[in-house]
Amino acid sequence: MSSYELPKTYDFNETEERIYAMWEAGGYFQPHNDPNRPGFDPNVKPFVISIPPPNVTGELHTGHAIFVSLEDLMIRYHRMKGYSTLWVPGTDHAGIATQLMVERQLIKEGSRRETVGREEFLRRTWQWKEEKGGKITRQIRRLGASCDWTRERFTMDEGLTRAVREAFVRLYEAGKIYRGPRLINWSPGLKTAVSDLEVIYAEEPGTLYYFKYMLAGSQAFIPVATTRPETILGDTAVAVHPDDERYQQYIGKMVVVPILGREIPVIADEYVTRDFGSGALKITPGHDPNDYEIGHRHGLAMISILDKEARVNENGGPYAGLDRFEARKKLWGDMQAAGLVLKEEPYTLNVPRSERGGEIIEPMISEQWFVEIREQAEKGLTAVKNGEIKIVPEHFEKVYFNWLENIQDWCISRQLWWGHRIPVWYCAECGQQTCARQDPTACAHCGSDKIEQDPDVLDTWFSSALWPFSTLGWPEETPDFKYFYPTSYMETGYDILFFWVARMIMGGLEFTGQAPFKTVYLHGLVRDEHGQKMSKTKGNVVDPLLVMDELGTDALRFTLLVGSTPGKDTNLSLKKVESNRNFANKLWNIGRLVINAVSAQENAPATQADWTLADSWIWARVQNLVRDVERMFQNFQYGQAGQMIYDFVWSDFADWYLEIAKQQLAEGGPRAWQTAETLLRVFDISLRLLHPFTPFVTEEIWGHLRRATHQSHLKSLVAGWPEVLMIARWPEIRAEQGWEAQKVANFGLVQDVIRAIRNLRAEKSVKPGLKLPAIIVDASGLMKQEARTIAALSNLDDSRLSILDSLDSKPANHLGLVAGPIEIFLPLAELVDPAEDRARLARELAEAESQIARLENLLASDFANKAPAPLVQKEREKLAVYKESAGKIKAQLG
């Protein structure tokens, strides 16, 4: 006889590392149908996800943990379904973030990027990337990510750089890219333009300053309010509402800019709100987006008063050289002295700050590159509207539409060094631009070699927009690109729907003519256990690496997956991770029992045992589970699917079936053999269903199960199993005889009887070890058939258990119980107060009667006519059962 034993405890740390190495070495992360290898079959369906590339210098946080968990689940599920799956990993160069880190390092060394120069700076940044860059991908492996690491990409590697270049040149040639002075968001700290999305607005206390705009050559003035007095230096008009009677008389006249003495016109514009502030608005087209618009409408001059570090420039007269906030103070002081100040009042400002640097963003006019986006946006809208792309959850489609409908041209140039250099050269001779796929040596217009490349780089998101296809070889028509593109799901956080998802959709449609993916699945933010956003200052950051160390990767993954609903934020509580660690442990122990059972079986018995009621029931349950899980996966309800499997495994399989199986195994012979088979088959299905959630523990147990069974006499059952669970087939519903609904209902009745007895024992504090005799009254024969199970699970004395078809009167000195149509009598009367016991029965009767009343009412209502017939029938049956119970209880009460 063979025996195979598992260690008593599950060591997840050791296991996870070993299993991951085994998977990777086995090549299981690569698509089984690879277009670059012989034997490729173009008809096998691919399933592809491009990883949302983490910042190359990043550290693993819970945001990574949730996306890896979800994407790995999607990938593993499809892999088991037989798709040729590819999950493309990679990292993002993250322009600003990475550049900042290297700059900080330089500052520590007492240097700056301007000192070391562009070339040296880039060398150091690449060095930084090589040193620190691998960390995040190692940490992602730790989460169990089954990415194809042989296809790993980096947004600045050679192929992707070519893709970026191609994309830029195509847009340029199509006239969809332009350069020009525009009002943009300037980050004085980073000294670069940033996009609208990179500006964060925050309410902060501030001041509203009221002052006089004196009319030229007059003592009359127009009162004006501003929150940023220093911008007075750049004013080129004062605007009033055309219908405002207070100021109508001044329209067309000139007013004098304080201190500077410039004369500027009073103009009329309906943009002005009459009842806000003083009802008159100073116009600074060079430093305010709204004023910029108004300035355009009225043909006003645009004066820039700040330099790149937000210091006042030569246009600021006496304030030149001052920082913008010093200038504000000084100017206001001077105006006070000049008698131009009216008042100050406290005012809550909505201050724009740089997402990265945190300093106040300054709107400035600057020469930048833009992508004309409206046409792309239209296509992006259509793709979602016509269902070519589906967004999960659906309500984010509205958010997506809203953004695209109001989109502005995209400022793609950044005054940084780390990133993709803009492929445009300026000619010193003829002044023309040359934009080319290959670095030019001469001007394309005049042939002069006095050309110089634009110093700016592209917004990081420009390369991200190409990610789903650039990683597959585009613009080359590589075998990967042809087979794997478009990709299947795009799974990412809703916070980058605009930054990234929308831009990828537009990019995909623009450059490949196809939507880059079919489904967008958006997950929420991971918050702490009380729903608070995690932040270092609050100190509530959960480090996924520590959680994995302590409780295991499977526990972390399962927690994130089960706790999350598409598009909704998830609260991560360590308590939950702990209970899911317990679940992994439970699986392990189920595995031990099943393996013991399998190993214990001798040669196959001559006759085969029929399924017991419990066998039929558990098989029915697991088949229903397969069906439900499949449906939920189709609907992206991963959390619910996981919960359902968890409940099945713990409540049905472990708590009920395993307890009964122990009895059946003890019977030996064909019964034990048959039970071992059932245990193995049901557990196998459970492990397969669970594998996308908790890959490590399921892989490990399954391996043991497979080997143990292989060494046992049951080995024929594992004949078709592959080497590893991760490529085993996803379970399908199997039509076996013997698990029809009636058996499920019958088992339910057995459970009710067992629960009733357990309940009474607990209530009456019967010693747990005491095996009670009992009389069970059941005309159907079911209880007779299940006597052993009932006795074992409710701890009755098997040898003193009598099951009768009927009973004339209640046996003396017994307590009576009613479970549905079944009566149970336990010889406990002397242990308890008879009055108390009558009260108990009376309560049960009252409950049954109220149910009878409820159901009779229901069935007398329109429900009986209008509800679906099976539903009505079900209620009728229930009513009958309650009536039967009530009758029995009444009889017992006498």
Place this chain on the structure above:
RNA sequence: GGGCGCGUAGCUCAGUUGGUUAGAGCGCCUCGCUUACACCGAGGAGGUCAGGGGUUCGAGUCCCUUCGCGCCCACCA
């Protein structure tokens, strides 16, 4: 200003074509270390599903509305 989401047991949350007596984990109470598991087992307490109205035979689920909370977009000086 525009849009979106949420309010279900003490805590954190599930609950998708509307269909029994609304679930889970944690916490709490009572028992029990029986040869898979005390990272466990058995039993139990705890909810007028934010309030009001409507549609329906039937509403946590759909519609309207009030209150409270959160988020996104826009950025009135």
